[in-house]
Amino acid sequence: MDNKWWQEFAVVAFSFTIYTLKNDWMFISSIGSITLGVLFYVILYVHAQFNRFFFLPILFKKHKPLIYIFLTIIGIIIFSVLLNNLMTLDMFSQSQLYQNSHQKSFTFQFASVSGTLVCILSPIIVFKFYRIYKQQTDKTILYNQMQLNALRAQLNPHFLFNTFNTLYGISLQFPERTSDLIMKVSQLMRYQLESNNEHSVSLEDELSFINSYVQLEKERVAHRCEITYKCEIDNENAYKISPMLLIAFIENAFKHGTCAIEKCFVHINISVSKGLLHLNVINSVPKETKVISTNIGLKNTTERLKLIYGEDYTLNVNNDPTTYNVDLKIQLKMGKNEGS
Incomplete structure (x- = not known):
């Protein structure tokens, strides 16, 4: 029913x-009576359309309800008089329609014109507001999708930059591991590129990606940094999530929590129970070392959370002198992977 003509x-x-039904057409047997009945309906329909195109704009566009009501009443009276005069013509004397005395009265015609006006205008107005609402909804969805695409365009180079920095740091300390690490990085890049065009991916794939990234970071800093990663999911294959959404918080933890020479730590806990994903990331804050950061990844991820999950998520960030704590909860949707 999205088609206007339908x-x-x-x-x-x-x-x-x-x-x-109002005029008991089931008792009509002659073509002439049916023709006159259709003629009456056409007049009523013309009146409703006249009100629609000439009077309704006064109400909806000019916002003058009193003028609209006044003109509507005048229009009903004029068309009621017209129909009442048609009843006096000779051709109606042979018709099986409108033979009762009350049907030949002005009051009956006034009620017919008013009732038909309501029956025609009511669904027309409902359909009109439906089309307006659908158009606004489509525009909102398109705008949100454009925003998401823009955010992803910014986030992807940010992830690439951080990943290659990690690879560079490992190659300096453990050059013999470089070839294996390049293979791991290529797998991360493949997932990142393939998921870029997806609205959602399976939680299992996303967690596998996160695990690979954590293992890569362990290669780089595990010798001087305490890293823990725990993941408990009641049913990995049952949920889907927007891709590359959680990684920004984990990247940020490794970037800021492992830059100090002194003892540092990064603790990552992910759990999902009955569709509620809980991500908790805690990292140490270096005492003197400062990390230059634009926070693009975190800002973009926060915007994506707002656009995708609306009120179905909570994000709390606690930053004190010694630790940085991110606590995120998302109500996930059930289902299989779906493309864009």
Whole structure:
């Protein structure tokens, strides 16, 4: 029913059905009576359309309800008088329609014009607001998708930059491991590129990606940094999540929590129970070392959370002199992977 012409047809069918039931068309047997009945309906329909195109704009566009009501009443009276005068013509004397005395009165015609106006205008107005709402919704979805694409375009180079920095740091300390690490990085890049065009991926794939990234960071700093990664999922294959969403918080923890010479730590805990994902990332804060950061990854991820999950998430960040704590909860959706 999104097609405007089908909507118009539905309005005509609905109002004509009400009109025929009101006038007991089931008792009509002659073609002439049916023709006169259709003529009456056409007049009523023309009146409703006249109100629609000439009077309704006064209400909706100019916001003058009193003028609209006044003109509507005048229009109903004029068309009621017209129909009442048609009843006096000779051709109606042979018709099986409108033979009762009350049907030949002005009051009956006034009620018919008013009732038909309501039966026709009501669904028309409903369909109009439906089309407006759908158009606004489509625009909102398109705008949100454009924003997401823009955020992803910024986030992906940010992830690449951090990953290659990690690879560079490992190659300086353990050059013999470089070839294996390049293979791991290529796998991370493959997932990052393939998931870029997906609205959602399976939670299992996303967690596998995160695990690979954590293992890569362990290669780089585990000798001087305490790293823990725990993951408990009640059913990995049952959930889906927006790709590359959690990694920004984990990247940030390794970037800031492992830059000091003194003892440092990064603790990552992920759990999912009955669709509620809980990510808790805690990292140490260096006493004197300062890390230059634009925070693009965190800002973009926060914006993505707002756009994708709306009110279905909570994010709390606690930054004190010694630790940085990120606590994120997301209500995940059930289902299989779905592409864009």
